[in-house]
Amino acid sequence: MSTQLPVKAVIAFFFRNGTTQALFRWLSFRLFVAQQPSRLANDSASLSVIDCLEQWEQQARIVTPVRSLLWLLTGLAALIGFSAMATVLNVTGNHPINIWVPLALFAFLPLLLTLSSVYFSLWSPVTLRPAHHPFVAFWMARFQISQFQCYHRLLFAWIVWQSQRIALVFSVSAVLAFFLLATFQDYQFGWSSTLIRDDNTMTTIMHWLSWPWHWLVDAPSAELIHDSRFTMQSSAGGHGTDSAWWQTLILAIAVYGVLPRVLLSLGLRFRLVRLLRWSIHNTGDIEQFIVAQQRQASVNPIQSSDAFQAPENIDLSDNRVDLISWQQPDCRWTTVRNLGSGSWLEDEQWLQSAQSKRARPVAVLVAANQTPTGELADSLAMLKQANADVSLVLVDSEQDLPRYATQQKSWQYFAHRQQIALKKVL
Numbered sequence: 001m002s003t004q005l006p007v008k009a010v011i012a013f014f015f016r017n018g019t020t021q022a023l024f025r026w027l028s029f030r031l032f033v034a035q036q037p038s039r040l041a042n043d044s045a046s047l048s049v050i051d052c053l054e055q056w057e058q059q060a061r062i063v064t065p066v067r068s069l070l071w072l073l074t075g076l077a078a079l080i081g082f083s084a085m086a087t088v089l090n091v092t093g094n095h096p097i098n099i100w101v102p103l104a105l106f107a108f109l110p111l112l113l114t115l116s117s118v119y120f121s122l123w124s125p126v127t128l129r130p131a132h133h134p135f136v137a138f139w140m141a142r143f144q145i146s147q148f149q150c151y152h153r154l155l156f157a158w159i160v161w162q163s164q165r166i167a168l169v170f171s172v173s174a175v176l177a178f179f180l181l182a183t184f185q186d187y188q189f190g191w192s193s194t195l196i197r198d199d200n201t202m203t204t205i206m207h208w209l210s211w212p213w214h215w216l217v218d219a220p221s222a223e224l225i226h227d228s229r230f231t232m233q234s235s236a237g238g239h240g241t242d243s244a245w246w247q248t249l250i251l252a253i254a255v256y257g258v259l260p261r262v263l264l265s266l267g268l269r270f271r272l273v274r275l276l277r278w279s280i281h282n283t284g285d286i287e288q289f290i291v292a293q294q295r296q297a298s299v300n301p302i303q304s305s306d307a308f309q310a311p312e313n314i315d316l317s318d319n320r321v322d323l324i325s326w327q328q329p330d331c332r333w334t335t336v337r338n339l340g341s342g343s344w345l346e347d348e349q350w351l352q353s354a355q356s357k358r359a360r361p362v363a364v365l366v367a368a369n370q371t372p373t374g375e376l377a378d379s380l381a382m383l384k385q386a387n388a389d390v391s392l393v394l395v396d397s398e399q400d401l402p403r404y405a406t407q408q409k410s411w412q413y414f415a416h417r418q419q420i421a422l423k424k425v426l
Contacts, residue, residue, distance in 0.1 A: 006049060011280055013053050019269060023158055023276055024064045025057070027148045032060055033285045033292075034329050034341045040293060049286070052293050065143035070162065077166045081173030089181055096190035096230055102249055106174050110257035113167070114264055121160040121268060135159075150329045150341055157275055161268040168261040175253055182246065189245035190228040199226045206248065213251045220244045283343060284375070311408070311424040314363065314393055322358040324383070325365045326376055333365065333395075339379050351382040361389035363423070367396045368407045372414035380418050391421040 014029075015022040040055055047055065088102050139159050140146045148155055181187075196202050203222045210219035220228075224244055280286070316323065316333055325331040327340035336358070339347050350356060362383060366376075383390045392415050394408070415422035 007281065009050050010053070010286060011277060013050060014276075014280060019273055019276070020158070021064070023154060023272070024145070024148075025062055026276060026280060027151055027154065028060060028062045029053075029056065029289075030151065030283070030285050030341070031063075031147065031329070032056065033289050034327055047293070049290055052290060056289070063145065063147065065145050069142060073166050074169050077170040078173040081170035082177040085174040085177035086181060089178070089185075089187055096188040096228070099189050099191045099245060099249060100193065103252055106171065107252040107256040110167070110171055111260055114164075114260040117160070117164060117167075118264060121157075121264075150338060153343070153346065154272070154275055154279065157268065157272040161265065161272055164261055164265040164268055168258070168265055171253065171258045171261060175250065175258065178246075178250065178253075187246070189249065190230045191225070192230050199229065202229075209252060210248055212255050217247045217251060218244065220248055279343060311394060311412070311422045314391070314423040314425060316363070316393075316425060321361045321363045323363050323365055326379075327370065328365065328367065328395075331365060331395075335365070339364075340373075340375060344375060347379065348382075351379060351386070356383060357386045361391070362387045363391050363393045365393050365395045366411070368394050368411065369396070372410060377414075377418055380420055384420070391423050392418075394422070394424045 014026050016025075040052070040059060084105060085102070088105065089097060092098075136152065136156055136159060137149075140149060140155065145155065191202060193202075196205070199222065202225050203220075206220050206225065210217070221244070228245065314321075323331075323333050323335040325333075325335045325338045327338075329338050329341050331338065337350060337355075339351075364380065364383070380390065380392070392411070394411060412422055
């Protein structure tokens with residue numbers, strides 16, 4: 001972002017009302033700028049940057065995910081967590097509860113899911129092309145935000161963050177269910193295992209399991225473990241009601257089930273905020289928007305003495321070229337890539353990858369009313385390094401507009417400077 005723009009004020013404008021609102025306010029703004037024209041209905045040439053953004057917000061429709069679906073999923077997670085804990089505590093009736101069952105369901109299994117979520121959300125290959133992953137595509141459709149799929153990296157970060165928040169509600173609801181039910185009922189805990197036949201082995205396991213909170217609550221003693229062991233034919237003794245069992249259970253759920261999800265949720269939110277701030281600060285959409293508002297239409301187009309050469313016509317319907325669009329997410333032709341609408345780092349990564357090397361000639365589609373930029377020049381240079389045949393194609397036919405001839409000359413000059421053929425759609 002240009003240093004002349006009030007960076008902090010712009011970021012504060014988008015980050016009003018929370019991170020989710022900031023994300024979709026920014027994505028709606030980017031989509032508005034990417035579409036042509038991006039000029040507001042009212043005259044805003046003399047307004048400040050923040051005034052222009054506020055005027056845009058009044059005129060534009062901010063697309064947000066379906067809130068009712070978020071609330072429904074959160075409510076279902078709370079209900080399932082509460083019901084699961086209630087079932088575990090009451091399914092045995094008057095018999096002791098095998099401590100392994102709640103530990104497995106509410107401590108060990110959530111820990112494994114959290115670790116897998118860390119890999120999926122941070123290091124999985126899905127993070128490179130999340131738009132093609134069925135999990136991401138499914139939730140984009142359910143939340144009715146598919147129009148933002150070209151900004152898939154930000155949406156992926158938001159979706160995995162929301163999934164962890166919902167999973168956290170499940171674990172917290174299970175803990176609350178335990179305290180609520182244990183307040184009015186007396187539960188006995190014991191242990192039984194087909195594989196663990198030795199009390200000493202169980203004592204060692206519980207010692208290591210309880211190590212994170214050994215300074216707060218002692219692990220179940222060897223005597224308690226011996227007295228509270230039971231089988232399918234016998235119940236545990238009176239020591240099964242010892243408080244060490246339920247304290248160990250709650251602390252295990254908190255340490256292995258809840259705490260990792262809290263840390264992961266906070267980490268994913270921090271990453272989303274960082275990505276969003278970077279996007280606002282570096283993509284150049286703010287500058288493009290302000291330039292569009294301050295640009296004054298010229299009654300008499302600038303006349304140039306340079307000879308104009310009509311571009312060569314090209315037919316895009318014969319499928320003999322690979323099409324790449326420039327800042328046109330809603331291009332009517334099928335393209336292999338839309339450049340210029342997302343992060344430059346993402347475009348640069350694609351341009352340097354094997355996907356940019358095409359077997360057929362490459363045609364870069366631009367609109368005549370767009371402005372040639374240095375970023376486009378860099379993209380064309382990288383495409384020419386990977387492909388032998390690259391051309392620049394004007395896709396619109398607004399010959400009746402008074403500035404069309406001048407715009408064509410601008411593109412002709414740009415193509416000449418970049419040493420690339422300029423063509424026009426047949």
